[in-house]
Amino acid sequence: MTQAKLIDGNAFSAGLRDEITARVHEIRDGHRITPGLAVVLVGEDPASQVYVRNKNKRAAECGMTSFEHILPADTPERHLLTLIEGLNDDPMVHGILVQLPLPRHIDSQKVIEAIRPDKDVDGFHPWNVGKLAAGGVGLIPCTPLGSMMMLRDHLGSLAGMKAIVVGRSNIVGKPMAHLLIRENCTVTVAHSQTRDLPGEVRAADIVIAAVGKPEMIKGDWIKPGATVIDVGINRVAAEGGKTRLVGDVDFAGAVQVAGAITPVPGGVGPMTIACLLRNTLTAAARLHRLDIPEAHPWN
Numbered sequence: 440m441t442q443a444k445l446i447d448g449n450a451f452s453a454g455l456r457d458e459i460t461a462r463v464h465e466i467r468d469g470h471r472i473t474p475g476l477a478v479v480l481v482g483e484d485p486a487s488q489v490y491v492r493n494k495n496k497r498a499a500e501c502g503m504t505s506f507e508h509i510l511p512a513d514t515p516e517r518h519l520l521t522l523i524e525g526l527n528d529d530p531m532v533h534g535i536l537v538q539l540p541l542p543r544h545i546d547s548q549k550v551i552e553a554i555r556p557d558k559d560v561d562g563f564h565p566w567n568v569g570k571l572a573a574g575g576v577g578l579i580p581c582t583p584l585g586s587m588m589m590l591r592d593h594l595g596s597l598a599g600m601k602a603i604v605v606g607r608s609n610i611v612g613k614p615m616a617h618l619l620i621r622e623n624c625t626v627t628v629a630h631s632q633t634r635d636l637p638g639e640v641r642a643a644d645i646v647i648a649a650v651g652k653p654e655m656i657k658g659d660w661i662k663p664g665a666t667v668i669d670v671g672i673n674r675v676a677a678e679g680g681k682t683r684l685v686g687d688v689d690f691a692g693a694v695q696v697a698g699a700i701t702p703v704p705g706g707v708g709p710m711t712i713a714c715l716l717r718n719t720l721t722a723a724a725r726l727h728r729l730d731i732p733e734a735h736p737w738n
Contacts, residue, residue, distance in 0.1 A: 443667070443697040446589050452709035455588070456501055458734040459716050463502040465731060466723065474723035475504040476534045476560065476716070477526045481519060481545065482512035487538050494536070497712050503719060506532060516545045520553050527555045533726055534560035534719035557726060560718040562614065571617050578718050583615040585710025586647060586668045587622070588735060593699055594645075594666060598623035603640055605629045605656060605687070606649035611670055615647050636660075646697075648687035658692020667693055667700040670707050 466472050476498045480491045491507065498505040508522060519537075526532050535558045541547050551559075556566035562580035570577030590597060602624040606612040612628060619626045629639050630650075640646055640660040646667045648656050653673035661667060671687030686703035694700055701707055717734050724731050 443694045444593075444699040446593055446666075446668075446699050446701045446706060448585075448589065448701060448706040448709045451589055451592065452585075452713035455710070455713045455735050456497065456716065459713070459720055460501045462720055462731055462734050466720075466727075466729060467502065470727065470729060472723060472727055472729075473502070473504050473531075474534070474719050475506060475529075475532045476536070476719045477506040477508065477529075477532045479508045479510065479519070479522065479526075479535070479537045481510045481514050481538070481541055484540075491538055494712055494715060497716060498719070501716055503716065504531065512542050514542075514545075516549070519545060519550060523550065523553045527553075527558065532558065533723035534558055534715075536561050536715065558722055560715055560722055562718065563609070568609070568614070571614055574621060578722065579618070579714075580610060580614045581711045581714040581718065582611050582649075582670060582707060583618055584717070585714045586615060586670065586707055587618045588714070589701065589707075589710065590645065590666065590668065591622075596622075597645070599625070600644040601625050601627070601642055602645035602647065603627045603629055603643035604647040604649065605636070605640070606647075606651065606670075608649065611649040612647075615649065619645070619647075646688075650687050652687060653685050654687070654689040656688045656693070658689050658694075658696050661688075661693050661696045663696055664698040665696075667697045668707060669701050669703050672703060672708060 478491050478494055495505040495507055526535050535554050537550055551563045556564045559567055559578055562578045567577035602619045604612050604616045607628050607630045616626050616628050629636055637660045641662050644665055646665055649670040653675050669686035669688045673685050674682045675685055677683040684704050
């Protein structure tokens, strides 16, 4: 039996970053503007620290200015909101990202809504959420954007295809469904209350797994030839007391059935940071009313 084609997020994201770098140099050389990304981390969560370091590293590699703000875990909410207000007004900063999750004493939604929508490179502000839902022009959440880029690159037109999004989070599930609708797919959003989830998945030409449960979606749920985008990143126990990363899809089973699938790691993950940089570039161009081509346009 022929195995599914692997959709290589590492290679795709590297190509996207090359395009972004070229656009950054174009803006810098032609307009004396350097896109700036401010990343704010509250607390000392090890996974968040690694993620923030990677974001800043990739931004610098693309020629952007990176502003890093590391705050103690007990930082009062009002201090964080004051920092965001300053970043909103800073002309050197074109993109603002506050690393989630935040400590419990801070209202995450209040923080998200404090970021200027045109600098909200995570795409989480209600203004950007509404633009996406209504088919307007805003900033799109990074993981769904990266997933859509890989889908379009592999499949071309998605019109008429049946797609299922397993998971309804504000970060991935809901925006992913809106993007698929925009591409003229027939979309099902599945969740913990869905009846006959295996049957719903088997009917889909495109499966987006974003539920946060390791290897929940089994190989025999996948329609033969379907394209599977596995957004999940779960750490599970491995032999010798070690751990390993797995997705929300049982990869060993699904790879025998699907037409194409993203691996974990090395699939959607690298695209998230690349699309954060793309959103920062887009924000800088829009804020300065520059007419430059989008890096890897897809819509």
